[in-house]
Amino acid sequence: MSRMADDDPSRASRMSQASRTPRTPTAQIVVEILELLAAHTDREHGLTAAQIAARLGVNEKTVRTHLRAFGDMTPLGRKVGHLGRADLAHAESADPRPGWYIEPVFDTAQMRLLTDGVMLSRPDGEYLRDLIAKIYSFAGRSGQLRGLTRLDTPKNYNTEFLNNIELLNDAIAHERAITFHYCTYDIDGRLVPRRDGDGTIREYHVDPYHLMYKNNLYYLLCHMHVYDGLSYLHVDRIRDLRLDEADHSIVKRLDDFSDEPDRPFDITHHMAQRPYPVNGPAVPIxxxxxxxxxxLYDWFDDADVTRAGTVTRNGTARPVYEVHVVANERATLWWALQYADGGDIEIIAPSSLRERLREVGARLAATYATTDAADESSPCA
Incomplete structure (x- = not known):
């Protein structure tokens, strides 16, 4: 938290008053008091009426009158109050300061969540630093930016990312179809546009519906016109985004994909059934x-779990659970494979999912049947 200089208040007041017109407009005083509180106070650091008067070069009685008036209202939607020494008895900061303060726009927890969300988007480093600085300042924590003096831009940073977010928001809000190029990685790990067999950059026409984070990636939930179902695209791989020139209207609305006719599409429920964002129906598993x-619960919020007994492994009793979820088969296949090493998860039904797991297991067994195959083929062997 930046701190206001505590020189001689009376001297500061005389100097400030000398440079002012004889009668400062009341509206200007009100604005300047609020600006001062916003810049120099939080829930553990206040300013006295005398300090504010000295800084603004106005009468202390005038400042107290306005502060009391602020206390009976919420200017700019923020509470103005007074901190006494008793209020700061358990303060966490090293230099708590009694006095008047204005409530920050965000509390510390909200600030942390917003900041982490910004970090996940992986934008340009300099833009990221400035954006986080604004979030911190809204939370009255601008003095904590010391560790954010330098933030690196990701290697594959999409320079169009922020502009694309704005365009996507507008297209979603106004139900407008969009066109863009979609990227893949080249041998050096750079994002390059996908191409058709003849080398032409492939163009995608899409109905956009929703932006969301899932598994630390930022997705666009949409309908690609060349497919029947929903698609889930990485926003940072989108290039050359624009509204369709011929017809801006979308081909299908999101509610057209609802599992229940005549009922709105429930996107929260839809994503909860997919530990990974993939298309296709959700089935009982x-x-x-x-x-x-x-x-289980790190990935599935709505699981139905029943205790089914206990088994002993290596002398340790372990609980056994019967679990039922409604989920996408392909996404559940990927989920089950990442925990296959421990052997603690067995898919019981449907048989189609068991068969897919068996086929993957057989391919893995064939691939790794000879454990020293890589060593035998190595030129250094």
Whole structure:
């Protein structure tokens, strides 16, 4: 938190008053008091009426009158109050300061969540630093920016990313179709546009519906006109985004993909059924889990779990659970494979998912049948 200089208040007041017109307009005083509180106070640092008067070069009685009036209202939607020493008895900062303060726009928890969300988007480093600085200042924490003096821009940063977010928001709000190029990685890890077989850059025509974070990636939920179902695209891979020139209207609305006719599409429910964002229906899935339930509830919010007994492994009793979820098969396949090493998750039904897991297991067994194959083919062997 930046601190106002505590020189001689009377001297500062005389100097400020000398440079002012004889009668400062009341509206100007009100604005300047609020600006001063916003810049120099928070829930653990206040300013006295005398300090404010000295800084603004106005009568202390005038300042007190306005401060009391602020206390009976919420200017700019923010509470103005007074901190006494008793209020600061358990302050966490090293230099708590009694006096008048204005409530920050964001509390510390909200600031942290917003900042982490900004970090996930991986924008340009300099823009990121400035944006986080604004979030911190709204939370009255501008003095904590010392660690944000330098933030690196990601190697594959999309210079169009921020502009694309604005265009996507507008297109979604006004139900307008969009056109863009979509990128993949080249051998050096750079993002390059996808191309058709003849080398022409492929162009995609899309109905945009929703922007969302999932698994630390920023997705556009949309309908690509060349497909029947929904698609989930990485926003940072979109290039040359623009509204369709011939017809701005979307081909399909999101509600057209609802599982229940005549009912709105429930996007929260839809995404909860997909540990990974993939297209296709959600089906009832049964499984048996031995041991902790973290792998389940870290990915599935609405699981139905029943305790089914106990087994002993290596002398340790472990609980066994019967679990039922409604989820996309392909997404559940990927989820189950990442926990296959422990052998604590067994898919019971549907049989189609068990068969897909068996096929993947057979391919892995064939690939790694000879454990020293890589060493034998190595020129250094």
């Amino acid at each position: 049964s499984m048996r889990i031995t041991g902790p339930l973290e792998p």
